[in-house]
Amino acid sequence: xxxxxxxxxxQIFRYNPQxxxxxxxxxxxxxxxxxxxxxxxxxxxxxxxxxxxLQFDFICRAGICGxxxxxxxxxxxxxxxxxTSKFEDGEITLLPLPGFELIGDLSVNTGKFMRxxxxxxxxxxxxxxxxxxxxxxxxxxxxPDVMEEVYELERCVECGCCISACATKRMRPDFLSAVxxxxxxxxxxxxxxxxTDDDFxxxxxxxxGVFGCMTLLGCEDYCPKDLPHQTQIAFLRRKMALVK
Ligand code: SF4
Ligand code: SF4
Ligand code: FES
Numbered sequence: 001x002x003x004x005x006x007x008x009x010x011q012i013f014r015y016n017p018q019x020x021x022x023x024x025x026x027x028x029x030x031x032x033x034x035x036x037x038x039x040x041x042x043x044x045x046x047x048x049x050x051x052x053x054l055q056f057d058f059i060c061r062a063g064i065c066g067x068x069x070x071x072x073x074x075x076x077x078x079x080x081x082x083x084t085s086k087f088e089d090g091e092i093t094l095l096p097l098p099g100f101e102l103i104g105d106l107s108v109n110t111g112k113f114m115r116x117x118x119x120x121x122x123x124x125x126x127x128x129x130x131x132x133x134x135x136x137x138x139x140x141x142x143x144p145d146v147m148e149e150v151y152e153l154e155r156c157v158e159c160g161c162c163i164s165a166c167a168t169k170r171m172r173p174d175f176l177s178a179v180x181x182x183x184x185x186x187x188x189x190x191x192x193x194x195x196t197d198d199d200f201x202x203x204x205x206x207x208x209g210v211f212g213c214m215t216l217l218g219c220e221d222y223c224p225k226d227l228p229h230q231t232q233i234a235f236l237r238r239k240m241a242l243v244k
Contacts, residue, residue: 006033008042008084011093012054016104026093027051039079039092040068043106055105063224066157069164070106071095076161076222079106097164110160120176121184121203126195140192153186153232155225162229165218174208178219178229181210185232188239200236201243210237 008031015024029046040058047054059065061080068079073093084092100108117123162178163169169177176184181204187193188200204210213233220229 006090007031008033008087008090008092010042010046011091012046012106013095014054014105015102016053016055017102018104033084033090037084039070039072039082039084039094042084042092043079043094055103055107057107064157066110066159069097069108069110069159069161069224071097071164076164078159078161078224081224097160099163099166099169100160108160110158113160113163114158114179117176117180117183121180121187123183123187125187125190125192126199127192142191146189146191150186150190153182153189153227156182156227157225159224161222161224162219165222167216167218168212168214172208172212175212176204176209178223178233180204181213181233181236182227182229185236188236197239197243201240204236205240205243210240213237 010029010031011026012029013024014027016022029050031042031045034041040061043054043056047056056070056079057067058080059067063078063081066078069076070079071077071094072079072082073087073091076097079094084090094106096102096106096108097110100110100113103109156179158179160179166175166177169175184200184204187195206212210233215230215233217230219233223229
């Protein structure tokens with residue numbers, strides 16, 4: 001059935017913190033739906049034809065860059081991967097992802113958070129021999145099955161949806177959260193990383209780490225890349241509980 005011609009009614013959060021005197025508010029826009037329309041396409045339509053000041057982020061339009069995360073009818077998701085046809089009544093409410101610094105309207109600064117998270121979990125291979133530079137050394141061989149597992153955990157696009165869906169993160173700003181656990185699990189799995197469980201415990205062995213997680217699994221429910229948060233959080237927690 002074609003949904004062409006249906007009028008969609010968007011309620012969009014507007015607020016520019018850089019503009020003196022601006023106040024947070026919801027603004028209504030109407031858009032004529034086109035076949036295969038995504039929230040991202042509709043937002044571009046609004047920006048081009050109704051309000052050029054509307055702020056939102058995108059780069060890839062293919063669910064890869066993670067820039068277009070926002071709260072769509074109450075659920076964190078990627079605007080470029082969400083079809084408007086999903087909303088039968090044509091009423092769509094858009095809010096910026098909570099838990100991040102607001103840049104303006106639907107745009108938030110996920111990059112600042114992700115950079116701090118990467119530094120906190122020391123998001124690189126810790127090889128004790130790395131300082132012994134040897135340009136003649138052959139590339140290290142990896143077991144393809146292990147590499148498959150590493151790739152599986154590496155699919156995160158840093159969109160921030162899991163953070164916005166996490167009640168613990170909202171209550172405890174220093175909570176590492178699911179994206180950090182997933183990153184750490186990826187290095188824990190990688191045989192080239194020589195860190196021990198004691199080393200990982202130093203990063204996540206407290207209430208701001210895995211022991212603070214309430215296991216309500218908003219991260220699992222709202223990760224648009226379907227990363228296995230439940231399994232990895234349970235795995236890390238068991239591992240860390242065994243560290244003496
Ligand atoms: S399971 Fe843990 S990390 Fe995931 S949303 Fe819940 S509290 Fe946050
Ligand atoms: S783990 Fe999933 S929800 Fe969280 S930032 Fe990565 S892709 Fe987004
Ligand atoms: S625009 Fe890149 S994930 Fe949506």
